[in-house]
Amino acid sequence: MARTSASQPPARPRSVVEADVRDDAAPAKKRLDLFHFMPFRLNRLAAEVSSALSSEYQARYGLDIPEWRVLATLGFRSDPCSAQYIAHCTRTHKSTISRAVSALMEREIVERVENADDRREFRLRLTRKGQALYEELIPRLLRKEQEILSCLSAQERRDLGRLLDKVEASLDLVQTSEEADAKDVY
Amino acid sequence: MARTSASQPPARPRSVVEADVRDDAAPAKKRLDLFHFMPFRLNRLAAEVSSALSSEYQARYGLDIPEWRVLATLGFRSDPCSAQYIAHCTRTHKSTISRAVSALMEREIVERVENADDRREFRLRLTRKGQALYEELIPRLLRKEQEILSCLSAQERRDLGRLLDKVEASLDLVQTSEEADAKDVY
């Protein structure tokens, strides 16, 4: 695990493109180390964490990620909600949610009831079987999460959570202004 | 941004499934708030950050993520390296890297030279055009990264980096023991 843990010197990517004018004092970053590049790190970390978790919900219960997200959303909320809502709050495409819901209904984990007020939309909720699955799965996943985070102290976990909060919040703003579409709803 | 930041009220739906043997001192988390669940947060954040960056390399330069990873790896290293190496250190499947390399060769961004020592493998490197592209792209991406992280203080960024270091390191261990395959090489 030889990861050049180079502590970012207080230098910023000065100047621009071609000009290789850099001096020791303010080194222009002309190269980019993927291992220190946050977007790459996040992607890789997310993929690895997902894969570590998938053994719980995928291998054991045959759920894929979208299905797990539906299950998690319905299980967390006490009242039934629409597919649209799940799509919004998990930020998953509605067609993906639609397919996940179909699969879960097939397996009788989720059921839907018509909404008399608006017959385009269905209210989704867990069946008893779905509830049982949810309650069996949750402790496993939480344990796995703790296992992954066990390398951090309690304080560090709080710190990490807080830092992610900030980045998330800031991204939401950025995105809303850039592609203000279906993001504002939830 | 109404995110149910609900600090898990101490009231939980007891009852269901089997053993509910926990007491208040050690509250059994029977529900799981996706928004506080680290794997979900990482996935979502990584996706959003990627999408924020893709405007730089995708829309502007027509690179997809695997292609960008190849470019980044070759641009960072001073000496040519194999596709295998890129696959290992970016943790991307070799077939994906293979396709990305093909596309980049097609566009004359990457070229490969035979390795006389081992004619199965090719040494990959950026062409002059590839170098130029790399050097034009890097400042943009670094700027974007800074933009995304601008919600954090310098100290907080260091903290975040350090926390991710720890989690990454711990995951590498976990994975190596669990699925010790192509991970150990790099």
Place this chain on the structure above:
DNA sequence: CTAAATTAGTCTCACTTGCAACTATCTTAA
């Protein structure tokens, strides 16, 4: 009341990607 616009959900299409088979090459051992 009717027409246009909007919304929930489904479905088809195109694209991406991981897997695994395959080729070519190299290594090891008999």
Place this chain on the structure above:
DNA sequence: TTAAGATAGTTGCAAGTGAGACTAATTTAG
């Protein structure tokens, strides 16, 4: 030297997914 096994890279195939068209239902405007 030859055969078996490993390795680098490519490719066919199948599964998953986002975009966007489409249907049905609702809302809004005239």
